[in-house]
Amino acid sequence: MSEKQVSFEDFRKEQKKRERKEKLCNGVKKCTDWIQNNKEIAIGIGTFAVGAGGSMIKGLAKRQKVKEEKQLKNNYSYDRSLGHYWKLRRELTNEEWIAIDKRKRNGERLGDILAELKVLK
Structure with a gap:
């Protein structure tokens, strides 16, 4: 039988990958539990986050467009x-x-x- 030999580095990488995945799943579970327990606060925070994120994206998009137009004009x-x-x-x-x-x-x-x-x- 030919068993695949795994090096120590590959084993450590796989172990770290599993640990990160587990931490992410635990974080998502904690977040969903908190949202279910604090719906009113979560709605307020979510509304603010969406508004702030939208305005940030709009500003970044405008800045990028101006930068591209300036580069086009100069080059x-x-x-x-x-x-x-x-x-x-x-x-x-x-x-x-x-x-x-x-x-x-x-x-x-x-x-x-x-x-x-x-x-x-």
């Missing part, structure tokens, strides 16, 4: 004539933007200008 340049975004190596300076605007008014394409400035990724 990409939109070419209206092609409907295409050009990925930039770095954020362009104000002088570079002024030069780009002048050259675009003269009829040059944005992609050609950015390639000439060597800022395309």
Whole structure:
């Protein structure tokens, strides 16, 4: 017969996993028992927690959206004539933007200008 030999480390990992699972189950049981015994307090706490959690999530989502828009603005340049975004190596300076605007008014394409400035990724 071929019995599977288990190393001591594997045995300890399995034992810790069982202990964590048991602690989690005990915690859930204690929590449900407390909620059943203190329904009025639990309703108040739950209402507050849901409201606070919702406002936190809303704030985090807004902050993330603003961060992504800022990164998109700094790392990409939109070419209206092609409907295409050009990925930039770095954020362009104000002088570079002024030069780009002048050259675009003269009829040059944005992609050609950015390639000439060597800022395309």
